[in-house]
Amino acid sequence: MIRLLLSDDHPVVRAGIRALLESEPDLEVVAEAATAEDAVRLVAASDVDLVLMDLQFPGAMQGAEATRRIRSHEGAPRVLVLTNYDTDADILGAIEAGASGYLLKDAPPAELVAAVRAAAVGEAALAPAVSSRLDASQGAERLTVREAEVLTLVADGRSNRDIGRELFLSEATVKSHLVHIFTKLGVGSRTAAVARARELGAIRSG
Numbered sequence: 001m002i003r004l005l006l007s008d009d010h011p012v013v014r015a016g017i018r019a020l021l022e023s024e025p026d027l028e029v030v031a032e033a034a035t036a037e038d039a040v041r042l043v044a045a046s047d048v049d050l051v052l053m054d055l056q057f058p059g060a061m062q063g064a065e066a067t068r069r070i071r072s073h074e075g076a077p078r079v080l081v082l083t084n085y086d087t088d089a090d091i092l093g094a095i096e097a098g099a100s101g102y103l104l105k106d107a108p109p110a111e112l113v114a115a116v117r118a119a120a121v122g123e124a125a126l127a128p129a130v131s132s133r134l135d136a137s138q139g140a141e142r143l144t145v146r147e148a149e150v151l152t153l154v155a156d157g158r159s160n161r162d163i164g165r166e167l168f169l170s171e172a173t174v175k176s177h178l179v180h181i182f183t184k185l186g187v188g189s190r191t192a193a194v195a196r197a198r199e200l201g202a203i204r205s206g
Contacts, residue, residue, distance in 0.1 A: 005031045
């Protein structure tokens, strides 16, 4: 039996996923979390094999950070990201945090069930769209997770000083990241960098 924790802030989404997964004889949902903080706490208190983790939550902690904290412990359960977001920054952030798989919420039910079984035993479980995105960007100069974080804050209209405070970086480091971003994207301005990154799917739109 594969014991599961569902971590999503939408009750209707959790109910739908639970109904789907518990229709399978080898899958059991043993806990649900509405926040990333709850997910980390419940994993510590439950005997769970796999966490299904959304990326976006209300509150300070998001799914990638929760994944990192869960996976930092010895004998930790695997994590399968199940989200609406498919930007390079989201995908790389989740994988770097230790996620075994990354699936989009519009995946066919059979694909989700197969991904759960694969991720639970440590196999990579990537949605075809995610896998092709990673394959396509092999050899291309991708933004790092940190560069994507900087550029996302630029898109929000934040100054270099504000970005530095938010990410605990010096202004000089922020400027250095922007130079690398401009070079990778082949642009010469903050506005152009944001537009190009959104066009490439490197950061979220809007």
